[in-house]
Amino acid sequence: MTPRPVLSVDFGTTKTYFSKCPAEDPSPVSVDFGDGRDGLLTAILYRDGKDPLIGQTALDEFGEATTGERAGLRLVTNFKPEIALSGEARTAATDYLAAVLAEAGRQRLDVDPSVRQVLFGVPSEADDGYRAALKRVAEAAGYGTPEFVDEPKGALLYHLKQREISVDQALGGVLVVDFGGGTCDFALLEGGRVTHSWGDMLLGGRLFDDLFHQWLLDQNPGLEEDLKARGASYFVGTYLCREAKEFFSRSQARDRTTAVSKVFPRYGRFTDLTWEEFVERGTHYSPSRLIRQAFGAGAGNTLSDGERDLFLWFRKSLTEGLRSKGIANERITIVILSGGSSLWPFVPDILKEELPHLEDQAILRSDRPYAVISMGISVLPALKRKFARVRDALREELPVFIDEEIRPLLESRCALVEDRIVAWSRATIFQQGVGPVLERFRAKGGSLSSLRKELKKQVTLREADLRKTIGDALPLLLSGLRGEARELLAEWFSAHGIALPKRDFPLSADPAQRSDTILSTRAIGVEGMFDALQTVLGGLLTAVTAVLSGGAGTALIASGPVGFVLGGVLGASIAYLLARYGKEKARTFVEDLNLPPAVAGLLIDEGRIAALQEELSTNLRAHLEERLAPTRSQLEGHIQNLVLDEMNALNEINSF
Amino acid sequence: MADRYTPFGLVEPGDRVTVEREPVLRDETVVSKGLVRRVRS
Ligand SMILES: Nc1ncnc2c1ncn2[C@@H]1O[C@H](COP(=O)(O)OP(=O)(O)OP(=O)(O)O)[C@@H](O)[C@H]1O
Ligand SMILES: [Mg+2]
Numbered sequence: 001m002t003p004r005p006v007l008s009v010d011f012g013t014t015k016t017y018f019s020k021c022p023a024e025d026p027s028p029v030s031v032d033f034g035d036g037r038d039g040l041l042t043a044i045l046y047r048d049g050k051d052p053l054i055g056q057t058a059l060d061e062f063g064e065a066t067t068g069e070r071a072g073l074r075l076v077t078n079f080k081p082e083i084a085l086s087g088e089a090r091t092a093a094t095d096y097l098a099a100v101l102a103e104a105g106r107q108r109l110d111v112d113p114s115v116r117q118v119l120f121g122v123p124s125e126a127d128d129g130y131r132a133a134l135k136r137v138a139e140a141a142g143y144g145t146p147e148f149v150d151e152p153k154g155a156l157l158y159h160l161k162q163r164e165i166s167v168d169q170a171l172g173g174v175l176v177v178d179f180g181g182g183t184c185d186f187a188l189l190e191g192g193r194v195t196h197s198w199g200d201m202l203l204g205g206r207l208f209d210d211l212f213h214q215w216l217l218d219q220n221p222g223l224e225e226d227l228k229a230r231g232a233s234y235f236v237g238t239y240l241c242r243e244a245k246e247f248f249s250r251s252q253a254r255d256r257t258t259a260v261s262k263v264f265p266r267y268g269r270f271t272d273l274t275w276e277e278f279v280e281r282g283t284h285y286s287p288s289r290l291i292r293q294a295f296g297a298g299a300g301n302t303l304s305d306g307e308r309d310l311f312l313w314f315r316k317s318l319t320e321g322l323r324s325k326g327i328a329n330e331r332i333t334i335v336i337l338s339g340g341s342s343l344w345p346f347v348p349d350i351l352k353e354e355l356p357h358l359e360d361q362a363i364l365r366s367d368r369p370y371a372v373i374s375m376g377i378s379v380l381p382a383l384k385r386k387f388a389r390v391r392d393a394l395r396e397e398l399p400v401f402i403d404e405e406i407r408p409l410l411e412s413r414c415a416l417v418e419d420r421i422v423a424w425s426r427a428t429i430f431q432q433g434v435g436p437v438l439e440r441f442r443a444k445g446g447s448l449s450s451l452r453k454e455l456k457k458q459v460t461l462r463e464a465d466l467r468k469t470i471g472d473a474l475p476l477l478l479s480g481l482r483g484e485a486r487e488l489l490a491e492w493f494s495a496h497g498i499a500l501p502k503r504d505f506p507l508s509a510d511p512a513q514r515s516d517t518i519l520s521t522r523a524i525g526v527e528g529m530f531d532a533l534q535t536v537l538g539g540l541l542t543a544v545t546a547v548l549s550g551g552a553g554t555a556l557i558a559s560g561p562v563g564f565v566l567g568g569v570l571g572a573s574i575a576y577l578l579a580r581y582g583k584e585k586a587r588t589f590v591e592d593l594n595l596p597p598a599v600a601g602l603l604i605d606e607g608r609i610a611a612l613q614e615e616l617s618t619n620l621r622a623h624l625e626e627r628l629a630p631t632r633s634q635l636e637g638h639i640q641n642l643v644l645d646e647m648n649a650l651n652e653i654n655s656f
Numbered sequence: 657m658a659d660r661y662t663p664f665g666l667v668e669p670g671d672r673v674t675v676e677r678e679p680v681l682r683d684e685t686v687v688s689k690g691l692v693r694r695v696r697s
Pocket of ligand 2: 012013015178180181339
């Protein structure tokens with residue numbers, strides 16, 4: 001069966017949001033029912049002899065109606081939480097959802113559930129009874145048999161799709177705050193699943209509408225009676241005050257030092273609303289009679305009168321939930337703010353204060369936080385398919401990526417370190433140490449054994465410096481490497497439309513911070529470097545000794561311009577020694593001979609010195625290369641694991 | 657009317673309305689719609 005496009009429904013207490021998404025392409029759109037706002041108010045107005053009205057129109061029409069008109073009207077709101085318990089609520093929900101489809105048809109909006117996979121959001125606390133009731137309601141309203149997705153998961157999926165959360169982050173501890181018009185819900189997701197949820201059924205944006213309504217009446221004495229007389233109380237109290245509230249909130253989000261004024265022609269004015277006064281009023285808020293009546297209409301929830309601190313209320317909903325569920329702050333790595341009321345600037349402030357371990361960019365909020373849940377739900381099937389495709393592609397491309405991108409990068413990084421150490425060794429050990437000793441030997445002469453000692457001393461003398469140089473050069477391997485490798489990975493991942501894992505590279509050059517030792521100076525094997533140096537120097541001396549004691553030596557000495565006489569003596573002596581004591585003794589004897597400068601200069605000529613320097617460099621490099629090879633493959637392994645982890649994470653998302 | 661004003665509550669053809677907010681127009685196109693309410697007796 002070819003996958004169908006998706007219709008998702010975030011069926012809310014106050015508002016219901018609809019989104020559509022193609023089957024294969026994770027690009028959801030929110031359905032606009034013509035008022036330019038996302039979503040439809042969850043309200044139905046039954047009218048005698050006429051079709052019911054839904055959405056904002058239903059509420060407004062009822063609010064505006066005269067007492068006479070009201071006789072033929074029945075407004076039902078807040079039915080969503082009751083569908084499992086009350087037949088009346090189920091009927092209202094069914095009629096409402098059916099009327100939405102009818103309205104969509106009238107507006108020629110293409111939302112036809114019969115050709116779509118239909119997904120309904122369910123609150124994380126929802127039990128089987130609620131799910132069963134919602135299934136019945138959706139079927140009866142013409143949506144076919146819906147599938148369910150946890151609402152907070154929708155928020156997570158939305159930001160995942162936006163690439164604001166990486167796949168590995170999505171599997172960590174994500175706190176979703178849904179602060180809407182009527183309620184405030186919290187959920188902790190771990191591994192993409194809701195592990196804890198809690199909320200407050202009374203704390204919502206409409207309390208702030210009420211605050212602004214009271215503020216307006218306080219600033220405009222006599223307005224209340226005036227509005228009542230003109231039948232405009234409802235219009236001003238709900239609509240205009242909510243608009244003023246949102247306007248104030250948006251302006252304060254930009255700048256909390258400016259005062260806001262707003263004139264309603266004929267209905268009074270807001271003058272110089274400041275953040276300070278808003279905070280003062282919110283701290284000492286008492287619900288008006290009007291809003292307490294509105295709450296009374298919803299079943300079960302009553303708002304008592306008396307003063308309360310709205311900010312503290314929000315803060316406590318958060319902290320007491322965390323405490324009672326035993327959730328340590330550190331379990332939370334990402335916070336997603338959803339719901340329209342999370343646009344209040346105090347919301348991220350309070351979260352930052354209560355979760356101080358989070359960096360600013362760990363708190364996410366979209367521009368339209370009220371719409372993210374339905375959009376996120378609708379994107380689920382397409383996102384899963386996409387991630388499955390990406391996972392397969394990553395698996396296939398991984399060897400090539402390592403071969404063509406990572407390996408050359410590591411090679412050039414290692415070469416940089418090798419160059420640095422070899423260059424230092426040439427400049428210091430050779431040019432300042434070994435070189436001058438050899439020159440002095442050429443100039444002054446001496447015994448080979450003392451030359452051997454002297455050369456060894458020159459190398460040992462610089463051991464500490466060499467260690468330091470290596471210690472300084474090693475970070476070169478990592479500096480930049482982390483950034484460059486991340487860049488390569490990011491490029492590769494983004495070519496597949498996914499964000500780079502936020503999980504950091506497990507690489508650090510600071511030995512104190514590392515548990516493994518892939519980059520300790522030990523890895524280089526300083527002792528081995530000395531061995532390499534000594535071997536080369538030893539080789540030089542052996543060769544020189546051989547020249548002195550053997551065939552080629554005789555020729556050299558015989559033909560040498562200065563050493564002719566000496567050659568005769570030496571040649572005879574060595575031949576004698578060889579015959580008398582054997583090779584070993586003869587060598588010791590030769591090494592201890594105090595050679596005159598002429599002979600020394602001949603034995604160790606410029607060419608030999610130059611060759612020695614080259615040989616030293618080559619040997620050092622070979623040693624370093626050999627020693628860095630495991631480090632290199634370990635780094636390669638790290639990067640490979642990062643990709644494998646990502647593939648696993650993508651797999652896990654598939655079980656969402 | 658409908659393309660220039662949003663109704664507050666239900667407004668049906670023939671209803672008398674008050675204009676609560678004028679639409680904002682730029683070169684004959686609606687930048688933001690106005691708002692009308694039905695006059696109730
Ligand atoms: N910029 C803003 N600042 C503060 N509040 C805002 C802002 N924009 C919208 N709101 C408020 O957000 C609320 C609507 O949010 P949302 O649509 O998420 O709620 P809902 O889903 O209908 O409610 P619930 O989830 O409680 O059922 C309203 O109270 C609205 O006034
Ligand atoms: Mg909601």
